[in-house]
Amino acid sequence: MLQLKHIFKSYHVGDTVTHALDDVTISFRDQEFVAILGPSGSGKTTMLNVIGGLDRYDKGDLIINGKATKNFKETDWDAYRNNTVGFIFQNYNLIPHLSIMDNVELG
Ligand SMILES: Nc1ncnc2c1ncn2[C@@H]1O[C@H](COP(=O)(O)OP(=O)(O)OP(=O)(O)O)[C@@H](O)[C@H]1O
Numbered sequence: 001m002l003q004l005k006h007i008f009k010s011y012h013v014g015d016t017v018t019h020a021l022d023d024v025t026i027s028f029r030d031q032e033f034v035a036i037l038g039p040s041g042s043g044k045t046t047m048l049n050v051i052g053g054l055d056r057y058d059k060g061d062l063i064i065n066g067k068a069t070k071n072f073k074e075t076d077w078d079a080y081r082n083n084t085v086g087f088i089f090q091n092y093n094l095i096p097h098l099s100i101m102d103n104v105e106l107g
């Protein structure tokens with residue numbers, strides 16, 4: 001359903017380069033419930049931003065339902081965010097009177 005293949009992503013701030021994702025390969029199955037754990041700064045948010053189509057990877061490929069995203073244009077990412085993925089931030093952009101499920105499904 002969702003596959004990360006040799007994903008790399010770095011941040012460049014001035015002369016400093018941070019390799020946030022360094023050759024990440026992982027597959028998620030349909031209906032699977034997954035928790036990603038790791039110390040602060042280990043790249044969890046970076047990975048979720050990539051999976052959620054909010055941020056771009058530098059190298060590798062993200063396969064969504066069997067389709068490579070390597071050559072996705074911005075409009076393809078827009079469609080993916082609108083139609084395929086639900087993304088809940090930890091503490092903003094939530095609609096308080098809705099349940100977690102309703103918040104996820106709203107998109
Ligand atoms: N926008 C950014 N610009 C520069 N460096 C960044 C940026 N976002 C993250 N980083 C760096 O990338 C690395 C991974 O950060 P990330 O936020 O993905 O980690 P995390 O696992 O989500 O951490 P936390 O548990 O604190 O939320 C860290 O070294 C962080 O400082």
Ligand SMILES: [Mg+2]
Pocket residue numbers: 044045046
């Ligand atoms: Mg984080």
